Amino acid sequence: MNGSRMFRRVRAFLISVQLVCLTVTCGSMARAQNPLAIPADLPRYDFQAVLDIEALKLAAHEKVVYVNRTSVPHHDIVFHVYPKFRVPKDGKLKLAKTLEVLRLGPDEAIDPKGDRISIDTVQVDGQPAEHRFEGDDNTVMVVPLAEPLAPGASITIEIAFVLDIPTQWGRWSHHRGITTLVNWYPVLTVPKDDGTWGKEPFVPWHQPWHQEASTYRMELLLPKDQVVASTGRIVDRIDQPDDHVKLTIEGPPTRDFAIVCSNRFQVVERQVGHVTARVLTENKHDANARRALDYMAEVLPLYEEWFGPFPYDEMEVATSFFGWNGNECSGLVMIDDRVFNMPAAGERYLDHLITHEVAHQWWWNVVGTNGYAETFMDEGLVNSITARRLDMKYGRNAPLIVWPDGFDWMPTIGREDLRMASYYKWKAKGNGGPVMQDLGAMSNLQALFSLAYDRGGKVVDMIANRMGDDRFFEFLRHLYGTYAFRILRYDDLKAEMERFDPEGAWPARLDAWLIQQADTDWAIEHVEVTELPRFAEADAANPAAQIDAMTHRVTVDIAQNEALDEPTDIGIVAGESIVNIPILPDSDAYDIPGGRVEKVVGEADGHPIYRVTVDLPAEPTQIEVDPDHRLLDTKPSNNLWREQWRWRLTPALTPVDTSEMFQAYDRPSVILGPFVDQNARGGVKLGYFAPNKGSVNAFFGAMPSLDRVIAGGEGKLTYLFGTTWNAGIFYEDGINPNYSTNSAQTQRGGRVYLRNVLLESSSVLDDDAAFYEIYTGYGNIFWEGDVGRPTPGMLSALGFRFKLNTQAPFWDPAEGRLIQIDAEVGMPMYQAAYDNYTRWQVYLGQVWTLGDSAGPLENTRVALRGMGGMAWPQDVNFFRLGSGQVHRALGFNAQNGSAFWLATAEWRFPIVGEFGQSVFDRALSFDKVSGVLFYDVGETALRGDLRPVVHGVGFGLRVDTVLFGFLERVNLRFDVAQPVYGAKGGPVFWFGFNQVF
Incomplete structure (x- = not known):
């Protein structure tokens, strides 16, 4: 029978069947060394499920046995049902911009439908029961009870459901042959002492999990060619008809139950003490899979020494298309496919991820936390432990990227710089707040990382600093043994530290660090x-x-x-x-x-x-x-007697080298080398960067597209007075081959500006996504990428700029709009027939993905834009119509005027969905190739006379290019355009980065 027929048959069978409950104890994993005490009456889950890869569906019958361990009766039973989540319309932009940071687009990682689970039936102790969904996100399922559940009494809840598996990246997904099932089933929330239940909302940009350790058993029917990584251990495998197999999976208590499977997986494994360590990846990732296995073999015995026994006899790492670089599940770590695709130079980052995620097996899986309300409780500790282990191995702030001999000039960053730079930047912008607040209050990924991970990790460092290493690990072993298979809360941590070290005044000290935001300098x-x-x-x-x-x-x-x-x-x-x-x-x-x-x-x-x-x-x-x-020192720069600078000389200076991400966090950096940038300029650049204070860049070279020599620079003061305001100066001077001083034939000028940044871009190439600024300019270009004002001489101006770009992702927008308004007044600085001028310009752009309703065109996009501007007096050229950023069928000075308008329509379509080519040991990968058909139409006016309307058509290629797995993502843009009406000449060729709009 085919897969979908078999799916329907087994689904019907599952809905009607009553499962036999099996009590699983430590004896079921005899090899595991598990002296940890397991609390009595933990919840028990039994699943019978069918995974239909062809139909992208999972049908399951779930049986949950729950014992009321509180002191008051329950009147209902409450579950988290995370696949009910649908991205709200007003939350899509925030999530899309978060995914940008992870170098994913909304079309790749936002499920357009959501609500992927359908509950067929619910039974309580064998009787049909009602259920309802609550919460703003509809992910909390409440099952009312006919009779209150008394303390100590047990109840059995059975749920039959079907999970529809989307093809985007995600926790429940099937992408490029890999099926990921994480947080995929109804799971009990945590009961409170008053008999009510926790009802934490789903947070798609982090891990809001708050659930009890439970015993799991699963019977899973799936195609025989699927290689499975999972929580627990496969204890039985029985072949079934139609090339299927039934797996039985079980194990000691865990915090969740996850599965990742693929028919493309290969397995490498090693015995590490009593633990079978296993890595499942595609064959092309073999070298990094073996590295990951080595790192796992290093940390498993180390963590047993530091914390206590690992209660499982298997530990697995699997490739996934989840989006986060790494993610912990119980007994299983998911590593982003892009991480496994990194070059050998990035092996220390892979080591970092394995070190971090495996530590979560002790701190989150065995010792549980409230991931929504108290993220610090596991992430802060694990962040500190990760840094400690890697410091021991490589040295403090050792390079995270280690290039082979002869390439050590390539950009790299120290581990501590990466760990702390974002925190100090976040603080420099005037941000703050207690570490102990929930994800809703933190509201965004940057705040979460800065508080729970970065500050929280340093708080743990300071705990160790005060206790001393021996006492610190003694305390962690005590904490682990006491709270194994329980939930450790912040109040518990303070009480345990007070008992362990009564002289340390720990409750007040922890509150000072984590709530009152007290600091050291x-x-x-x-x-x-x-x-x-x-x-x-x-x-x-x-x-x-x-x-x-x-x-x-x-x-x-x-x-x-x-x-x-x-x-x-x-x-x-x-x-x-x-x-x-x-x-x-x-x-x-x-x-x-x-x-x-x-x-x-x-x-x-x-x-x-x-x-x-x-x-x-x-x-x-x-x-x-x-x-x-x-x-955690508020001003690490004043810790040194003699200031130290970080110096770099490179034969190829890229925008990555001068980005904030690749600078030391506690000392100035200087870099010198030849460069090519996103504005098609090349030459030699010298850069100076003072962390969270400012930067200066100076350059000399050429701009071949305009056939001119250039020199200039930019200086910027950042985060003025602890705010999002920046101030800066920019100047560029261009000389054409005839050494002309006619500004219409060359480009020169700059500005002094004051800018309030509303939304930064995470790209190292792009300007801020949203801002407004005032500036005073001199010349005929006032900022990088400015197409200029083709006047006969220089101008002096006072201006205002506003930009709001919600398009995402920045390298190839799938949706969103762009609004930009520029306005300036000024005077000529040359002999002219006018004393002053006024100039304004408006730019509007919009991108849509056609979606399911477009049938075979669902993955294509339509982009529209309109531009227009006017200037007075009307007998002077203040606008250029032709350029690679405006009318692509016209050359740079082909048509100018005192007013202009432009309209563009583009159809963007995929050509090669998985190009999969790379160079330099995968340091540079070419992931996708897409095409663009575009139509530009516009005209200019001078002295009130309209010039001919110029129609142009063109074709472009876009090559989705990824630097170092996920570090940066850019579209290489190749456009050729031909005027078809209103102008002669052509074709005109242009090259650039990312979409024009």
Whole structure:
């Protein structure tokens, strides 16, 4: 029989069948070393399911046995049913922009339909029962009970349902031959002490999971060619007719039950103690699969030593098309296909992900948390543990990308820079808030990462710093053993720390760090070095003492300028040695080898000064507070005595090199090298970057498309006074081959501006997505990419710009609109017949994906735009109609005027959906090829006379190009256009990056 017929037959069978409940204990996995106590009466789930790959459906019968472990009766039973989620219309832009950060488009990873699960029947203790859906997102299912469920009593709920599996990337999906089933079934919410239930909403941009550890058993019928990674262990496999197989999967208690399967998987595995470690990927990812297996083999025994026993005898990692680079499930880690496709240079990032996600098996799976309300409780700890383990292996802030010999000039970033840069940037923009708040209050991914992951991780670092490593891990082992298969809450953490270390005042300290936002800021105030003679001892051969050498007496004053005096160290580099001196704020004075530390009265804000005096055999070359970067210091740049810069010389300077992402977070960076950028300029560029303060770039080179030499630069001050306001200056000077000074024949000019950024672009190529600014300009171009004002001479102007771009994704919009308004007034700076001018321009663009209603054209897009502008006086050319960004059938100076209008229609269509080609060991991949048919029409006017309307048609190729797996994504744009009416010449060729609009 075919797959869909078999699906219908088994679905009917499942709805009518009563499953036999099996109690699963630790004995079912005899090899696992599991001395952890398992709470009595955990929920138990039994599934019988059929996965129909051809029909993209899963039919399941779910049986849940629940015991009321609260002290009050239940009047209903409540489930999370996450596949009921449908992206609300007013939330689509936010989710699309979040996916942009992950380098995915809404067409790739937003399910246009949603509500993919249908509940056929619900029974309570064998009797039909009603159910209803609640919550703004409709993902909470309430089953009212005919009789209250008394404390200690049990109940059996049976649910028959069908899951419709979409083809987008996602938690429940089938994409490029891989089926992912995560958070796919109705799961009990967590009961409260008053007998009610938690009803946390679904959050599509993170992990709002709050659920109890439970015992799972599943019988799954699926095609025989599917290779399965799952929670638990496959304990039985029985061949079925029609090339199907029935798998029985079970195991000790876990936090969820997940499955990833494909007929394209290959398996590599290794025995690591009592655990079978296994990686399932496509054959093309074999090298990275074996690396992932190596990393898993390293961390499993390490984590057992640090935290306690791993209670399972299998641990699997599988390729997925989920979107996040890595994601933890119970007994299973999903790694993004793009990560497995990275070059060997990125193996440390793969190590980072395995290190992080496997740690979640202890902290989230075995020890549960409330992922919606208290994300810090697992993510903060795991973030800290990940950094600790990788510091041990590679060294602090070691490069995350390690290029092969001869390519070490390529862009890279330190692990600590990556970990902390986004947090300090987020803070620099005036953001803040407690770490302990729910996902709804955080409201976006950047706030979540900055608070729960980055700040939260450093809080855990500071806990370890205060306790000392031995006591810290002793505490973690205690916490793990106590809360295994339970849920650890913030109040529990404070109580446990108070019991473990009564002298540490931990509840107040944790609240200060995590709720009150109290900070630490150690700063070196003054350093003095004095040379003193050192005398040799007198003896019989040398009766008089002699000067043997010079001793260097070093006096260091450091201040702590914030609310929290965290203990730290001072590291002094002297000769070949490094001297570490502890700073203990609770002590007024104490001796150290060769010196003394004293607390003296400070004058600034009443904060004390700590004076360190020490004698050293060599002159110090550097002094640093907190040299191991254990503290969350508000101003890490003032921790150094002598400022250090990061220098780079590269033979190919790209926009990635000068992006904020690739700079040190705690010191200035300087880079020099030849460049080619998104504005078709090439030459040599020098860049300076001061983190969260500003940047300066200067360049000299050529712009071949305009046949001219260029020189210029830009300076920017960022996040003025802790806000989203920036200020800057830009200037570019162009000289054509005839060294003409006629501005109509060349491009020169710039502006000084003040801008409020409403929405930053995550791209290293694109300007801010939404902003408004005021500027004063000089010349005939005022910003990068400006097509200019073809006047006979230079202009001086005062202007205003507004831009709102909701198109997503930025490299190839599937939907959204663009609005841009420019207005300026000014005067000529050359001999002219007019004293002043006014110029305005409006730009509107819209993109739609046709969708299901378009039948075979569902994956194609229509894009429309309109542009128009006017200037006074009307006898001067203030606008260019022709360019690669405006009318593509006209050359750069083919038609100018004092007014213009333009309309464009584009049809964008896929040509090759999975191109799959790459170069440089997959550092640069070409994923898709698409085509564009476009029609540009427009005209200009001068002195009130309309020029001919120019019609142009053209064809373009777009090559979806991915840098380093997922780091950056750009469309290489190749356009050829031909005027068909109103102008002669052609064809005209253009090259650029991303869609024109």
